[in-house]
Amino acid sequence: MANRMILNETSYHGKGAIEAIPTEFIARGFKKAAVITDKDLIQFGVADKVTGLLDQVGIEYEVFDGIMPNPTIENVQEGVTFVKNCGADAIIAIGGGSPIDTAKAIGIIVANPEFSDVVSLEGVAATQNPSLPILAVPTTSGTAAEVTINYVITDKEKQRKFVCVDVHDIPVAAFVDSDLMMGMPKALCAATGMDAMTHAIEGLITKGAWEMSDMLHLKAIEIIGRSLRDSVAGDAKGREEMALGQYIAGMGFSNVGLGLVHGMAHPLSAWYNIPHGVACAALLPTVMTYNKDFTGEKYREIAKALGVAGAETKTIEAIREEACGAINQLSKDVGIPATISELGVKAEDLPAIAEDAFRDVCTPGNPRDTTVEEIIAIYQSLM
Structure with a gap:
């Protein structure tokens, strides 16, 4: 095809x-x-x-x-x-x-x-x-x-x-x-920036990815990784770089699809009116860890784009962990909530929310096939 x-x-x-x-x-x-x-x-x-x-x-x-x-x-x-x-x-x-x-x-x-x-x-x-x-x-x-x-x-x-x-x-x-x-508040800048990083990472590892989309997503990861912290701090050059990085990510994912982060974020926004970028940002590091063994060498490429030391030579198992760690640290550095309970999510709602996430149009693109029970477990781990 x-x-x-x-x-x-x-x-x-x-x-x-x-x-x-x-x-x-x-x-x-x-x-x-x-x-x-x-x-x-x-x-x-x-x-x-x-x-x-x-x-x-x-x-x-x-x-x-x-x-x-x-x-x-x-x-x-x-x-x-x-x-x-x-x-x-x-x-x-x-x-x-x-x-x-x-x-x-x-x-x-x-x-x-x-x-x-x-x-x-x-x-x-x-x-x-x-x-x-x-x-x-x-x-x-x-x-x-x-x-x-x-x-x-x-x-x-x-x-x-x-x-x-x-x-x-x-x-x-x-x-x-x-x-x-330039007028974006710090929190909005952080949330939308992590949404852009989610687009780039999910677009890179989604089942529909191919060489041209990989090229776009890796460049987006590089730009966002180096500029998001400065952008959140209000730096003009950082915001200009983020404007480009998020656009390049969009060029890619629009054509190949996304994955479980977006599948799980959509119902959180629908149930609790959580801003989409915040929901994605809160989920990304954990879902990256969930997917890591189903991504081939892609996490090595993510680590290289983020400037992780030794990304070329470390074992794939080690570099997958470091790629996840680098994204988790970026999320912390820009002030993303560490738990979804901070966003108002209620434990008793999780089974119904997980059903919605499982049926979301983005979920089938995830590199690791999932189940409702596994989605519930991911949500619970973030409470």
């Missing part, structure tokens, strides 16, 4: 990347934008940095700022109504994973109205038309939603998250500008 790579048509990187938005918008013949974002980004003036550029050249737009963390079915439905009513022919999505994910679902439904029931998009939906064009502007350095064909929506009624994978939803252009990421 052939391996497939799907990426943005165009992407801009580095400080000032957002200045290309008006030129790109006009060159593509768009007339009016629906700006999709959240109230915090409006309140703190981050979205204004983009809409101000539109104002300067007279691009017409309307703003929908109702996006919530862990966006819901209702969020998507409200956004679809907004976009249809405002008559936009393109979307500009500004934010972290939540606004960009919601924009993908909105854009797909507007272009494929037969999928107006958002749940019908779960998994790999047979949409026929490309999304209403999306220009994605990330403001966090972790989700890589601007370069992926995936998005995640929360079903509040059923207390679950579902993943949608659609080749038609990738933004046509991405503007990865670290200037927009």
Whole structure:
């Protein structure tokens, strides 16, 4: 079977990347934008940095700022109504994973109205038309939603998250500008950064990995490993490097899938409204240890990318332990909670949460096949 790579048509990187938005918008013949974002980004003036550029050249737009963390079915439905009513022919999505994910679902439904029931998009939906064009502007350095064909929506009624994978939803252009990421609070910077590291590591060891995706994921691990601590400390160069590292990880995992960390993180977010990056970060070191004997030489490559001394010559058993230890230390250094009980997880909920994790679309990509009982045991070890 052939391996497939799907990426943005165009992407801009580095400080000032957002200045290309008006030129790109006009060159593509768009007339009016629906700006999709959240109230915090409006309140703190981050979205204004983009809409101000539109104002300067007279691009017409309307703003929908109702996006919530862990966006819901209702969020998507409200956004679809907004976009249809405002008559936009393109979307500009500004934010972290939540606004960009919601924009993908909105854009797909507007272009494929037969999928107006958002749940019908779960998994790999047979949409026929490309999304209403999306220009994605990330403001966090972790989700890589601007370069992926995936998005995640929360079903509040059923207390679950579902993943949608659609080749038609990738933004046509991405503007990865670290200037927009400088305002991230330390905790958000840490959580999204560890989410990016999770993407890189799971993408490297997932069952669908191949040489081209390995190249991307190893480079992402190297960049994130050397820059995340500085980024969390507020260093401008660290945040610029993280903006690139998380994007490179997204280029890879979007095309090959993820694994058990994401499978277990999704229900934690759905049950307790835990930020996705925090859930992934809390799980990553333990799940890495769980997987270590099923990864061939991949953990040696991770250790080399992280600069672990002696990675070339130590036994595979030893270097697997050191790779896990290096990620565990990174997680501690940036302040990730060591237990999931700190995040509000209740022991009595674990059997039901584990069932959800086992059924998650990401779990089958894990290099080690798992069971509900083993997932429960992993959760329990983190309590």
